[in-house]
Every structure is written in C-alpha cells, then in structure tokens.
Amino acid sequence: MTWKEKLKDFQNYLKFEKNFEKNTISSYLSDVSKLKSFAETDDQFSPETINYENIQxxxxxxxxxNLSERTQARCISSLKAFFNYLVEEEIRADNPTALLEGPKLGIYLPDALSLENIEKIIAAVDLSNPLGKRNLCMIEVLYGCGLRVSEMTGLKISNINFKELYLRIEGKGGKTRFVPLAEFTSKIIKNYINNERAEGKINEKFSDILFLNRRGNAITRNMVFIIIKDLTEKAGIKKNISPHTFRHSFATHLMQNGADLRYIQEMLGHSSITTTEIYTHLDTEELRDVILNCHPRNKNK
Structure with missing residues (x-):
C-alpha cells in the first residue's frame, strides 16, 4: 500500500462520502502530502507503519x-482525518494521531467592515464601463446576501426568484438554502442582467451563470479576490479585505441590529449554531469598547 494510492482513496472519501468542498479537499490533501514527502525520505514509512513519534x-x-498557529492546527486536523479514514477502512488498527493536540487558538473574530467603509469601496467602483457595473453588482450580492465567494461565482439566474425575493443557494456539502433578497439588491441584479450582462459575450456553457468575465465564462474566485483587493486600495482602506469580509459584515450588521442568531445561521448556511455564535463575540468586543470609552470609572479625571 503506497501513499499515492491512499491519498487518492482519501480524496474520493472526502469528495463522495463527506461531501467536502473542493477547496477543503485540496487543503487536506496538501497537508497529508507534506507528511507523505517526509515519510518517503525518512526511512520510507508507509501509511500502515508510520507511528506517533514519526508524526511528531x-x-x-x-x-x-514559521507557519501560523491556525495553519498548524489545520494540518493536524487534516492528519487526524486521514488516519481516522484508514482506521474506518480497517487499513490500520490504531490512529497514530489520536494523542496529537493542535496549538491553542484564541477566539477567531472575523474582521468586518463598517457601513461607511463598504460605501467607500462601492464609491471606488468605476461605473463608466460594463465590468465596473458587474463589480458593483457582485459586491452588493456579497454584502446584501452574505454569500460565500464560491456560492456567488456559481449563482445561477434560474435560482433567483425576483417575484418572491429570494436566492436558492447550493452551498457546502450539497446543502440547499434559501436566502432573502432585498428589493434594493434585486433591482441592481435585474439592471445588470438586462444591460451589461445582456450586451456582453455569453458562453453558451455558462448561459445560466449570473456573473461572467469579459470572455463570457463564469468569473473565477481568484478574479473576485483581485477585484476586491484593487477596490479596497482605491478606497484607501488599510485592511486586508477579501470577499469573505463582506459575508462577515453582512452577519455582523444583522447581529448589531437585533437579528435572531438562528435566522443568521440559516442565511449563512452554517450547519452548527456554534459557528454562527462567533458574531456574539464580535458584539461583546464592541460592548467592551463602549464600556472602556464611556463609563465614568474609565474616564481620565
């Protein structure tokens, strides 16, 4: 049994049995491949014979x-998943990663933009050309609907219900959810479909995909990252902004304005309320700042 064979089997397991997203599978395989390279050059340990000390x-x-603690933690999670799989398949009787512990991570508070900064980014969009108007529409969908970037780039026109005002989103693990669509965002999408998109090139293969590039193909995740990075710089915002930042901002602003956490969970497509609860910590951080800045006991006399 070789590493190459087991990595291929593990890939199929993650894809077809666990229904993991392509990007998650890629990360898991990348981490286990590093162990493979190490094992093949260090006394030729196989997936069956490598032990706890070797992995340590x-x-x-x-x-x-000098990897970040978060990257190290993900690598350990990947290795645990791989050896759990080998145990499930009865390829190994033991799991050599069972006693491994990842670095202690503090609560990860996702960065969120203020409404003012979002307006600055939107103001930086060049609306004098069709691609600029498409970019405006993408940002409004990211922020107005809280989509993952992969969900936005794969969004189909046929999954937009303009009458009832909702999006049908095919999310992680093949799970489908329905996201409310604000009238404001709906008008921007309609305008883009009827004008800039209709007048540009449309590859027949992507005729139902909402966001297209200049060649008429579905826009890629990487291109969305590049567009947002460029707009952030033009807006003069000194933060590391990604498409996911708009999703965080969507959830944070809903939370700050009194939305129920369960509704936010449903709109974001989180399988566990624990994931959504991160936004309660964001709210707590804001409350802490208010106390420190406004309470009489904390003011300089």
Whole structure:
C-alpha cells in the first residue's frame, strides 16, 4: 500500500462520502502530502507503519517553517482525518494521531467592515464601463446576501426568484438554502442582467451563470479576490479585505441590529449554531469598547 494510492482513496472519501468542498479537499490533501514527502525520505514509512513519534518529528520540522498557529492546527486536523479514514477502512488498527493536540487558538473574530467603509469601496467602483457595473453588482450580492465567494461565482439566474425575493443557494456539502433578497439588491441584479450582462459575450456553457468575465465564462474566485483587493486600495482602506469580509459584515450588521442568531445561521448556511455564535463575540468586543470609552470609572479625571 503506497501513499499515492491512499491519498487518492482519501480524496474520493472526502469528495463522495463527506461531501467536502473542493477547496477543503485540496487543503487536506496538501497537508497529508507534506507528511507523505517526509515519510518517503525518512526511512520510507508507509501509511500502515508510520507511528506517533514519526508524526511528531514531522510536525517539529514543519514548525520551523514559521507557519501560523491556525495553519498548524489545520494540518493536524487534516492528519487526524486521514488516519481516522484508514482506521474506518480497517487499513490500520490504531490512529497514530489520536494523542496529537493542535496549538491553542484564541477566539477567531472575523474582521468586518463598517457601513461607511463598504460605501467607500462601492464609491471606488468605476461605473463608466460594463465590468465596473458587474463589480458593483457582485459586491452588493456579497454584502446584501452574505454569500460565500464560491456560492456567488456559481449563482445561477434560474435560482433567483425576483417575484418572491429570494436566492436558492447550493452551498457546502450539497446543502440547499434559501436566502432573502432585498428589493434594493434585486433591482441592481435585474439592471445588470438586462444591460451589461445582456450586451456582453455569453458562453453558451455558462448561459445560466449570473456573473461572467469579459470572455463570457463564469468569473473565477481568484478574479473576485483581485477585484476586491484593487477596490479596497482605491478606497484607501488599510485592511486586508477579501470577499469573505463582506459575508462577515453582512452577519455582523444583522447581529448589531437585533437579528435572531438562528435566522443568521440559516442565511449563512452554517450547519452548527456554534459557528454562527462567533458574531456574539464580535458584539461583546464592541460592548467592551463602549464600556472602556464611556463609563465614568474609565474616564481620565
């Protein structure tokens, strides 16, 4: 049994049995492939024979690369998943990663933009050309609907209900959810479909995809990242902004304005309320700042 064979089997397991997204599968395989490279050059350990001490040695060498704690934690999660799979398949009787512990991570508070900064980014869009108007529409959909970037780039026109005002989103793990569509965002999407999109090139293969590039193909995730990075710089915002930042802002602003956490969970497509609860921590951080800045006991006399 070789690493190559087991990595291929693990890939199929993640794809077809666990229904993981392509990007998640890629990350898991990348992490396990690093262990494969280590094992093949260090006494030729196979997936069946590698042990806890060998994996500890691998992680020690990996730590020298100055990886972030979050990346190290993800790598350990990937290795645990791989060896859990081998145990499930009865390829191994034991899991050599069972005792591994990842670095202690603090609560990860996702960065969110203020409404003022979102307006600045929108103001930086060049509306004198069709691609600029498409970019405006993409940002309004990211922020107005809280979509993941992969959900936005794969959004189909046939999944937009303009009459009832909702989007049918095919999310992680093949799960489908329905996201309310604000009248404001609906008008922007309609305008883009009827004008800039209709007048541009449309590859027949992508005729039902909402957002297209200049060649008429579905716009890629990487291009969306580049567009947002460029607009952020033009807007003069000194933050590391990604498409996901608009999703965080969507949830944060809903939370700050009194939306029920369960509704936010449903709109974001989180399988667990625990994931959504991160936004309660954001709210707590804001409350802490208010107390520190406004309470009489904390003011300088």
């Amino acid at each position: 040695h691998f992680l020690f060498e990996l730590s020298k690369e």
